[in-house]
Amino acid sequence: MIHAVFPLRALILTAGALAAVTVGAQSARSVREPVDEANPLVGTAPLDRADLLGNAPPPGEPAYSGQTSPGARVPHSGVEVAPVNVNIELSYPFGVPAPYHYPNATMIGFTAGGGPTYGGWAKPFFMPVVGDWTVPPAYTRVHYDKARETAAPGYYSVELDGGTKVELTATRLSGLMQFTFPRTDRAAVLVNLPRAGGTVEVVGDRMIRGLSTPGDRDVADGPYFIAEFSKPFTGFGTFRKSPGDNAIWGIGDKDVEANRRAIAGSYAGGYLKFAARDGATVQVKVAHGHSYAEAEARLRAEQPGWNFAGVRGAARAAWARLLNRVEVTGGTPRQRQLFYSTLFQSFASPRLVARKSETLVRRGGEASVVAYDRYSPVPYWDTARNQLTLLELIDPDLVAATMRSELETARERGYMNTSFHGDHAVLMYLGAMERGIPFDYAAAYDYLRKNATDTKGPRGYLDEYAARGWIADIVPEGNPSPPYAGGKAGMDKTLEYAWDDYALAQFARRLGKTEDAALFGKRGSNWRNVFDRSTGFMRGRTADGKWITPFDPQEPYYNFASKEASGWSNLWLVPHDVAGLVGALGGSAAFNAKLDAFFNTPYTPKGICRDCTGLIGQYVQGNQPDQHAPYLYAWSGQPWKTQRLVRRVLADLYGSDAAGYGYPGMDDQGSTSSWYVLSAMGFYPVDPSTPHYIIGSPIFDRVRLTMGSGKVLEVVARNNSAANMYIQSATLNGRPWTRPWFSHADIKAGATLVLMMGPKPNTGWGSAPSAAPPSASGGVQ
Template sequence: MNLKPKTKIYLLILVMVSLFSCTTNKNEYIEKSGQPVDFVNPYMGNISHLLVPTFPTIHLPNSLLRVYPERGDFTNIELHALPLVVTSHRGSSAFRLSPFQGNESELRPVINYRYDQEKLTPYSYSVYLDEQQIQVDFGLSHQSAAYEFQFEKSDPAYLILSSRNGELSWDGNAISGYQLIANNTRVYVYMVPAEIPEQVSQLKENTLSEARSAKGRNACLVLKYPEGTSALNVRYGISFIDEVQAKENLKREVAGKSVAELQNIGRNIWNEALGKIDVKGGTNDERTVFYTSLYRCYERPVCISENGRYYSAFDGKVHDDNGRPFYTDDWIWDSYRAHHPLRVLIDSKKEEDILNSFVLMSEQMEQNWWPTFPEITGDSRRMNSNHGVASVIDAYRKGLRNFDLNKAYLACKGAITEKTLAPWSGSPAGELDHFYKKHGYIPALYEGEKETVPEVNSGEKRQPVAVTLGTSYDEWCLSQIAEELGKEEEAYFFKNNSFNYRNLFNAETKFFHPKDKDGNFIEPFDYKFSGGMGAREYYGENNGWTYRWDVQHNIPDLIKLMGGSQSFVKELDRTFTESLGRSKYGFYAQLPDQTGNVGQFTMANEPSLHIPYLYNYAGQPWKTQKCIRKLLKEWFRNDLMGVPGDEDGGGMSSFVVFSAMGFYPVTPGSQQYSIGSPMFEQVSVDLGNDIIFEIEAYNASDENKYIQSAMLNGVPLNVPWISHEAIAKGGKLTFEMGPKANKEWGK
């Protein structure tokens, strides 16, 4: 999912070694260690095919403190100082720390470094600043961290701390201060150097002056140390509450601990988290892709509870968390599809806490509307539809109960019926919404027709097909929650509305086709290229070939609309073989989010993730098996371009985790998983409470990708799906794999 120019993207720093040597060395290391975290390659995908790459982020699972080495992009050869915290998944860093030796006239708030020998894991960072001749080592906890610097030159040494927009002050023992990020949200720091400097100065407009505080844009303090200083150590805490809390976080987590000790603790924490899914078999590269993808699934959302309290940007207040951690920074448009369902399986208590956080933030906002893109700085209301409702019913249907379903329902219903359906907007329902409620679809404008509806974001389009299809699914989810709550009339009402996708189905073309306000299909029309940049005038980031399949909640009816199973499969096949229709340059100039192409199918954007599994619903599961293995092998690789599109902090990686295990949640909100092709010979999933679910795939290999037969707990399984209930009880799913398709299995 592309956040467009509105969000300033700070791309991350990567190791400057060849692709081959990076992969080879890692595999050699894996053979020696074999623990889950040693299979993680944070550099995987750090070169983007077109848009935003993955970032090599150092953090503990779902923790407030995230750090990455910052630079322009992978091909840049300089580091931009050393950030203390990343304030959002793809946002800017706050507070940058620069060790320095040299002429004072060269001091700057941010020092750019040439570097070498960079080594990065999920829990550690090490780099040699070769021109400065400084060795840097880093270890972190959840809200605090430590740097160690070793200086090889005998010149005076400096530590430079800067805030992009804020205030810093020195009290004789520590630097404390804040940086303003957005929406009146501040991030605070409390940094303690183990060695007291001989001088503290303010750096302003490249001029040093003795001072103990600095304020404003690029507020900057410089700590000076004498000649011969060979090592410096700093520890710091981060907070969204205040400087006092930042100090408490430091004392609680890192006081008295060396970088090496923090790294060892972090390593154990990561092994415990990643070890919830144990895989055996496959190649080193396949295991690396798997565990790297799982590591990405722990990047968001983040817990911002700090010793029993948290700052909420949703109402601008500090709250007691009442013993339950509060989570935010979750782009639900991406994460509802597989990221939330994965957590339901392997971290159900955390998923309950996350949903409880969404209930709380809904209550804290001015209107009680379920969030769409809850971030550190509040809900940014990005993208189209309100798919958080799917995560609510998905969790509840799968047995999670430790959140208030009735409160969640009221907030979800408000977000869909009271807030406008117009994308990228937090306005109340308006003209488009009244039309939708009366006619069952969002009306489209003709090419060149001026937008006059005020609730449509001035920088966006109304995305009428994407919104109509997405809201049909959202209203199905509402109907399911209403059923659970015994609200029969509301369940009936929303279930009827869940068929609204039919209002845009063109029976002649078998595509979902935009209509004008009078009910006429927009003509002329091209399902590949109509709709302008990102096809947003009618769809959203993806063209009509992707949204053709966006009826997750009623696939049997979609099959019927397309003329039955045979016609459905034929059209699915066409999706994977249809040409781009233009040169790559021309295609991606208009549809930059739609990379990772196999025909018109795009592996690079979340609305496509369920499409390969649709063959299962039309009697040809062997094509799902073939397709899934091809996609995993070709588009997710242990190299620097090994992710096909915007990964979105687990939104896409969770597809890899599920698909490699052999099943996928096509319809969040149902209890059914669709079976694909297991990649590993053995998978053991720790569901908690000493319950283990095993998947065993005899002879599974690159060649043996087709299911010959299957057994669930010793009983033959002849359908290409499995229920959540069967998994939640524990037990074993067994496959016999082979090199040629058994076209009868699962038919």
Template sequence: MRKVSFFLFFISQACTLYGQDNTKNLIQYVDPMIGTARMGHTYPGATAPFGMVQLSPDTDTIPYAVNGKYTGDVYKYCAGYQHEDKTIVGFSHTHFSGTGHSDLGDFLVMPTVGELQLNPGTAKNSETGYRSVFSHENETAEAGYYKVKLDDYNITAELTATTRVGMHRYTFPESDKAHIILDLMYGIYNYDEKTTWAFLRVENDTLVTGYRSTNGWARTRTIYFAMAFSKPFKSYGLKTYEKHPYRGFWGRFDQENNFPEAANEKIRAHFDFDTSEGEQIKIRFALSPVSTEGAIKNMQAEVPGWDFDQVKSQTQATWNKELNRITADAGSDGEMTNFYTAMYHAFLGPTVYMDVDGQYKGLDQNIHQADGFINYTSFSLWDTYRALHPLFNILQPARNQDMIRSMMAHYDQSVHKMLPIWSHHANENWCMIGYHSVPVIADAVIKGNADFDVERALEACIQTANTRYFDGIGAYIDKGYVPEDISSASVSKTLEYAYDDWCIAQMAGRLGKEDIYNEFIKRSASYKNVYDARSGFMRPKLSNGEWKKEFDPLDTHGQGFIEGNSWNYSLYVPHDPATMIDMMGGKQKFTQHLDSLFSMELPDKYFEHTEDISRDGIIGNYVHGNEPSHHVVYLYNWTDAPWKAQDKIRMILKTMYKPAANGLGGNDDFGQMSAWYLFSALGFYPVAPGSNEYMLGSPVVKSATIHLKNGKTFTVEAKDQSDKNVFVKRVTLNGKLLDRRYVTHEDIVNGGTLTFYMSSRPDKR
């Protein structure tokens, strides 16, 4: 059960945002439980905005493979937590938010009492290990704070965090057998991930340091820690589980009882205490990508003392300040919760990846110094280029510039000389398709948020787009399309490369580089080469120029697409919708195509999984849970029936976003789903990042004011707003009738008021 703390009444006097002194208490509308059920893949624990530490409960444990066979739980537990589960295995310090792939789960901590157990046990029989039963009735999740009662031990666990430090507070019963377990073996996605090495060192009776190296989605990832206790432990033990070939040299020691260090693939440690009734033991747990010394410095800088409530208060004040970048009246409490939880989720990543002194580990595995910028990691770019980074250009312009500087550092450190594709923790994962650092950079350049070396950024974009051995790019350059017999998902790749190339052309045009503009604007038309006029769909083509014979536009398997089918991807030409519409038969025929996308019923055979979960995020054949469809409803603005977008936008907002644990209709994908909500709730959306235009829709807010970095404000008003009044009669900008179906970025940053006049009936004029 979510409980909201109202202690922040004083924040309105204490915080300011861009000179504003009327900060509202908005964290009351944040519910981190939203998205923790089914496919949302969010975590409910404590973190700071864009924080390096994500301290959160995990409800399942390894192995995800039984007798070498995949069990399917890898996908289910991408964030480590599922709302339906009845037990908590512990609290780990790193998590992805809303992804469709898993990793992390570093440094699991679990308090217990009674006889020591160092195995996690099972969900059905929690008493067989250190995990515990819990109830949502005794669980609280807020921005920057998490609390739960561990029923098996009668221990209350509380968590908060700063950017680099997680803070625990455990309230114990009376016991002479109280323990705090540190599990260096645990990790999310252990089906594929292995702790290749771990090291733990007991510095004294209140400080422990070490590191963990893993080989998983990130093939070589090392993270360091420093763990400080508020009370000296009376004893401890370090348990290793793998025999080392030179173990004999260490045989003279009892390494498992009060021995000061351990190095092994598999380590669990326990720290033992005597506790009185209601006694609290606190932990400061700092992370570093560089060293244990760096972790200690991070701890000393961010949490020098033991006042848990003060840390919680400071982090929640920071969250409140971030949320006040938009002050909205969304009407009902439920819609306010949807709105500000979406902002919360949008501000969880990418995450800070450097110590307080600016040091971080680079893609080349060397230590680098971030000079004049904050280094970020966890770039889920196939998802986030669409709406999250455009949102940052409005709400987080300085951070977005630093994210681009981080991408450029990645480029410099890459032996491939490529911008990131999907990167995290000094690793490139090569996940998904396209070179979507490009639209992030281009969008910032076109929108004037480019306080970085734009010439070098363009150079990096071109080099990345010309890396011939990557994912069929060589054939794409030579033939004008990716052949399916050379690289799978060929149509998706062709379409996404064409869009990315258009973004490069926009940058080149802005910089006056006509030759580069001409080259890439020509490449951006490559989408035409995979359109089959006979079938009316984008279709996979072979290297000999022939269409692949077996073709079903509704099928996702082996048809040339990824996370979508031809029906979805045939609409993916965000940079040239007018030409696409003409190519597909004109406005009337295209409108009918869009209509059927939302109204058709897909047979079960087209679903990859048999579970009901596979239908999450789907309306007809419109797949809101997968990003290639996110711009689709706004394509009605290029037809003679723009009002058809308006009621469908409101339908999507209502069905795909709810103030409940299962309230996200698909993976949040590091904030992309949430960014779609925020833009659409405000009444406009960036169909083609790299353009300065936002297409108009149907706002769900009654009013909202964006507080811009330049000190100006941009206000959206929706007159006569209601659940029935979803159609737009007219729109004015600063009191003047708007005679176009979009607003520009300049309209927003110059400040002013955008007013929608709403009606229950469409205005077909």
């Protein structure tokens, strides 16, 4: 059925409005909507087939899952209320704090933190307990049955062993927990801080508050928290946890003090007792801020009363409005669940960090009152490749607000935000311009240009890149093996900067800056400086121009020249000039042979590569550098291979585990999810700074995407099935379509793409050289 589309708006409702939403939701619950298909548990499990997983972590260390969270949140909210069943400080290596891992079945606590993946990094934990937990040694991990765990957009619930039911929901900047205790005279809620510490204070008989020492990921949320309870507690005190064996927090015999109201330090906590002889339901409202007053103001504005069902209903309605923008027909139940679950997870970033007129505090400690809603820094290395394009299609207003936040941050700091190796903010700004999103692009360009020219800015080793055309690498002493050899990742940075520079050249050209366009256009060819024709791979070079040896393209973490990728993966990191790469490899036939080898050469790990998961040959779906590679056959005359590979990735590398929740690797703020969403719909942006989409092979009979403009793009796949994965012919708006790509200009007024599918490749469709997508070496895009 076709669902009405409503504008996305702030979720701040009065108690009466919350009740109205609840009644409306209950009356319509008999109709299954996209929001009913989405399961936030999808993404929390690893793949379970060794041939697909690839990564072999050390004993005792879990394999990478999507590291998503099943917690309750609303779209792009600043708070997620989430279960925590792993010790985020000890269980995952190298600062990757995933609070939840589906295979685990013991709960540490529940937290209202700063969003998916990183929620709870420095926030208090809440844990309902029954019995005499004060008798040491006590551990507050509680086992639970997976069959009694439920997650839906805006809601999470679980029944713990012992009979306590926990339910979670959220608004934009506050969380709500509901604990339903069994009949007991020993019910309590423990509230404690993690290792970072801080202070905890019991206030009156309904509130606990505190100041948590913020980590880098949480500073924008505010270190102060307030938790208000719906019922008065009958007793209170303080305690202190300490790490024990197997990363279990314990409570020692001198760590509990009754009737004490305040405690400070690492693992400090307070406990609150409740009367529950006949069973009791206790609700807890939680908010954070840069002062107690700000945290309390958020609570009063977003949750003026006590109405769990109302808040939950409003959260569901917000997700329904968003997910209803994409309707699919056909496919299997598993495919529909995966589609709407990945669409849900695609909205993990950005998140709201301050509302208009609130205080925003940056990592350096500077504070200011913001003139409009501000969003979290964009993780460009991850999300600029696909997730931001999805947002540009579905929610351009959010993208405009994000660009405004990023520009304001640049004005405050002097440079545009960047992340990891590249400088990919330009991909977002140019991509948004190409898709017609109104903005002051000239103002953004000034900072993007400064990033690309000021050697004191965020681009690492920009001086040598600008002077030499590549960034030299240093062979570490002893040439250490993976996974974490030291180095500059110069080859990787050269490739990423070349991509950024070419996009910046197109940006400059559109603004009439011809000299800049020429400068950055030339730098866009710098990828050729790290391409070794003798091996047919990208390679690191020393300062004198020599190729770094030894070289093995199967090295899973060739970390002194690249990062999170092998030589095989980085070979394809030229999305702006695929035609140039085709030529460099010797033409279409040689390019196709190399790309075939990439997908067929067995993965032979020579060390730990935690990010190398979700494999097809050397292809790594679980990380960003080569996720566009299946679509490159569109440039070399064999788009049917793209169609076959896309179907294989969708079928094998998402949800193919026993639980059906597995991801090929880390979701990285919605990027791995967005790959699934776009590919399942039938198209993908290999270079998101351009307006071009490469056609793949949709898994649904019909996709109806209502774009932010209100115009509708329909992708219709006739005679579609698991076997009929190949495009036989196509029409766009009733006209024959022989290109394996289309432009945003082709769909911005609304469009219908009809694909006739069949069981065998039509090697003639989309294969003519003239049908290839635009590329830097093929003229201006």
